[in-house]
Amino acid sequence: MSRVPLVSATMLPSARERDDLDATWSYLEKNVDNVMWKLEEGLDMKTYMGVYTAVHNFCTSQKAVNSNHQNTGALTHNHRGAHLLGEELYQLLGEYLTKHLQTVAESAGSHSDEALLAFYIREWKRFTDAAKFNNHLFRYLNRHWVKREMDEGKKNIYDVYTLHLVKWKMDLFIAVQGKVMEAVLKLVEKQRNGETIDQMQIKAIVDSFVSLGLDENDSTKSTLEVYRFFFEKPFISATRLYYQNESKRFVAENSVVEYMKKAETRLEEEKQRVTLYLHSDIMKRLMETCNEVLITGHSLLLRDEFQVLLDNERTDDLARMYRLLSRIKDGLDPLRTRFETHVRKAGLSAVEKVAAAGENFEPKVYVDALLEIHGKYQQLVNVAFAGESEFVRSLDNACKEFVNRNQICKSSSNRSPELLAKYTDQLLRKGAKAAEESELEEMLIQIMVVFKYIEDKDVFQKFYGRTLAKRLVHTSSVSDDAETSMISKLKEACGFEYTNKLQRMFQDIQLSKDLNSQYKEWHDKLLGDGDDRKSLDPSFQVLGTGFWPLSAPGTPFVPPNEITKAMESFTNFYDHKHSGRKLTWLWQLCKGEMKANYIKTGKIPYTFQVSTYQMAILLLFNDNEKLDFADIQQSTSLNDDILEPNMAILCKARVLLQTPEDGKPQAGMKYALNYNFKNKKIKVNLNIQVKSEQKHEAEDTHKTIEEDRKLLLQSAIVRIMKSRKKLKHVELVQEVIQQVKARFPPKIPDIKKNIDALMEKDYIERLEGDELSYIA
Structure with a gap:
């Protein structure tokens, strides 16, 4: 020493x-x-x-x-x-x-x-x-x-x-030891009842009990057996009894919310008690005991209160309930189920309010209703349920239900993706209420929130592709950056194949710009300086048939001479540059601007923004003061269902005067230019899509979707059978569902129908025992 x-x-x-x-x-x-x-x-x-x-x-x-x-x-x-x-x-x-x-x-x-x-x-x-x-x-x-x-x-x-x-x-x-523990437990009970005690006394007792733990097989080692048997065991028993009695009294006299606050406080106190004077070894058993008594023992009461808190949007109390029930095994499972049901009902109710306003609601109103419900409960999951993955899954399941199966979707399961695509078109198209760039990006992010829950993603793809094609053809996109951003988001969500054609459209537009420059150089070189082309300044877009969701015009059409000359000139140029390619003119997508030299505001003539069909109609009045319906139809060759609505637009805008004035444009009616035409704007937009064209496009799109689905199912069936060679019919159906469900939820009868079609084409054959075989 x-x-x-x-x-x-x-x-x-x-x-x-x-x-x-x-x-x-x-x-x-x-x-x-x-x-x-x-x-x-x-x-x-x-x-x-x-x-x-x-x-x-x-x-x-x-x-x-x-x-x-x-x-x-x-x-x-x-x-x-x-x-x-x-x-x-x-x-x-x-x-x-x-x-x-x-x-x-x-x-x-x-x-x-x-x-x-x-x-x-x-x-x-x-x-x-x-x-x-x-x-x-x-x-x-x-x-x-x-x-x-x-x-x-x-x-x-x-x-x-x-x-x-x-x-x-x-x-x-x-x-x-018996009397010592009795004294310790009395001290702890005093502290639990709010009295101040000498905590260091209990800590000293704990340390002494721990020191007495000796390994009988090796005296150089120590164990916690003495501490666990003589201290931990009676301490846990006393704790259980204390909280059983207290919780029963408290629940009988207070609300469930107040009980949850009390339970949280008690649990935190016991945790601190371990830190202050108990051995750390007791923590697990002590918390398990407290959880069992304070939470499991009253879990039915807590769960019954969950719906009340949800209905009243008591976020703090929901968070408290989540923290408590998350401490016990399977404590949150019933809550997740009720939460999913609640969100689904809220979503369906929101859509019913939109549907109650009538069929002519704006896509924005519908999408906003879906986003409002999702945003509200996403916030609740993040704040009250700590963003827990299982609650996120419940939210996703509920959203998937009310997005795809609601009042508006009853007429057609394709309504949600169609409306979402139309709303996306409204955002990305130039308009009076164009959003700021940052706002637009946020809106596109919100679009993708709804898109995530859309089951028929192929329907969205078709409608979005058609609206994108129009925006590109008519140069009406709010910005190239916004278009690119949206396509990138779709690519990230669904892969390269989903957006391949969309990206090729952009390439065609860029190639067309270069082609127009080359054409003008060619044309100027061919005709020299003496050519006067001031009357017409054409621009052309060449679009690849395999990538653009466009179809040939639904009506015959004879273009005016001015347009015919430009068309023939470009065709000669293109045939010279690309031999073997055929140009199909999509007149329904063409447009232009015309100067109304016969009527001016001040010294400036009005400019009419028109479709090519409207241009052909108005150019007839260069040579005629008055024309009747039959004359116009004969000169243009337009079908009634195209000519009538276009004439109606020109008459409604007072560009043409109709005689008699009442009634829809039809045979027997006469038309003349309105020399007293007036408008607040110098540029007057007459190129308005008629409802009949919109309806025809929607029907055409749905037909294309059905045809594409048939091809997708058949290709999946062939791909599976080619790799597996032989397969039971039921197993083949299940594998097809797994491969295709990312694009749309296939119906089993449709899969069976396409299996039969492939059997007729000798791609597969039926064997014994409901087994199918691939024919090489």
């Missing part, structure tokens, strides 16, 4: 007395007794060395060796004698400690509650401090006899310090 306090002590025995074992132990016992009771006074260095030497001499006494030779007749060396004397000294020390602790135990009997805790803690500290000191005094015994015994695998042999702990456990702890 580096420092030993100086006090008076018993004198070292003489050489003669050293041979007397009783006298030697008597000397050791007096000094051990001083250490046990008066350690604060200490031993002087001389006495300390005397005790250490006495232990050494006691264990190596020759007298003891000789005595052992006579008694056993079989020992021939010193170590065995030292072994026997070490054992005797060890036993004498153990007997002393037992007597000492019996005295302490008698004193403990006169204390109770907090006084008992104070006594136990004080005695524990005194005893363990003395144990450390004695361990130094008996180092020789530890180093030799104890070590040899332990190395030989002897049981119940410990170093001197550990021997003290073993004796404390056997002779004092077992006798008083």
Whole structure:
């Protein structure tokens, strides 16, 4: 030891007395007794060395060796004698400690509650401090006899310090632990009831219980068995009983929300209690017990309140319920199911309000209704349910239901993707209410939120492709960046194949720009400077048939001479540049601007923005003051369903005057230019799509979708059978569903119909046992 306090002590025995074992132990016992009771006074260095030497001499006494030779007749060396004397000294020390602790135990009997805790803690500290000191005094015994015994695998042999702990456990702890724990639990209950206690007392008790955990098979190791059995077990039982009683009383007198607040507070208190004065080992069992009593025991009550909180949008209380029920096994499963049902009902109700307004609602109103419900409950999931993946899945399931199967979708399952595509077109088309770039990007992100839930993604693709084609052809896109951004989002969601044709459209537009420049150079070079082309300034777009969702005109048409000349000129140029290609003129998509030189606002003539059909009609009036319906039809060759609505637009805008004025344009009516035409704008847009054309386009699109689905199903069937060679009919149907469902949810009768069609075409054949085989 580096420092030993100086006090008076018993004198070292003489050489003669050293041979007397009783006298030697008597000397050791007096000094051990001083250490046990008066350690604060200490031993002087001389006495300390005397005790250490006495232990050494006691264990190596020759007298003891000789005595052992006579008694056993079989020992021939010193170590065995030292072994026997070490054992005797060890036993004498153990007997002393037992007597000492019996005295302490008698004193403990006169204390109770907090006084008992104070006594136990004080005695524990005194005893363990003395144990450390004695361990130094008996180092020789530890180093030799104890070590040899332990190395030989002897049981119940410990170093001197550990021997003290073993004796404390056997002779004092077992006798008083019951009352000590009773006092500890009373203190904890006081604290739970709001009183202030000395927490360090409980911590000291916990530490002492932990220190008494000794491994019987290896005295150098410690365990928590004593702590767990004598402290943790009664502590957990008392905790369970306390909260069972408290929670029953509280629930009977308070609301569910107030109970949840109380439960959260209690759970946090118990967690802090572990940090402050309990051993960390208890945390798991303590929390499990509290969860079982405070949450599982009242889980039905909490879950019954969930719908009320949802209906009243009590986000904070929903978050509290989520935190509590997430602590117990399967605690949230019923909540997720109810949440999904609630969101689905909210979505269906929102769509019903849109449908109640009539069939002529704007796509924006419909999409906004879907987004409002999704946004509201997405926020709830993020805030109240911590964005938990299972609640996100419940939200997704609910949204998928009300987006694809609602009041508006009853007439057609394709309505949602169609309306979403039309709303996207409104956003991306130039208009009076064009959004800022950042706002537009955010709107496109919202579009993709709804798109994620659309099952018939092929329907959206078709309608979006058609509207994109029109925007590109008519140069009516709000910006190329916005168009590119939308296509990138679709590509990220559905892959390259989904957007391949859309991207090729952009390439054709760029190629057309280059082609127009080349055409003008060619035309100028061909005709020289004498050509006067001021009357017409044409621009052409060449669109690849395989990539653009466009069809040939639905009516015959004879273009005016001015247009015919330009058309023939470009055709000659294109045939010279690309031999073997055929140009089909899509008159229904062509448009232009005309100067109305016959009527001016001030000195500036009006400019009419017209379709090619309207241009052909108006150009007839360059040579005629008046024309009847039959004349116009004969000159243009337009069908009634195209000519009539276009004439109606010109008459409604007062560009043409109709005689008689009442009634729709038809045979027998006469028309003349309105020389008194007036408009607030110099540029007057007459190129308005008629409803009949819109209806025809929608029908045509749906027919294309059905045809494409048939081809997609057949290609999937062939691809599967080619790789598998043979397959059961049911398995083939399931594999087709898996491959195709990303584009649209296929109907089983449609799959079977296409399987039969492929069998007729000799792609596959039916074998025995409902098995199909691929025909190479």
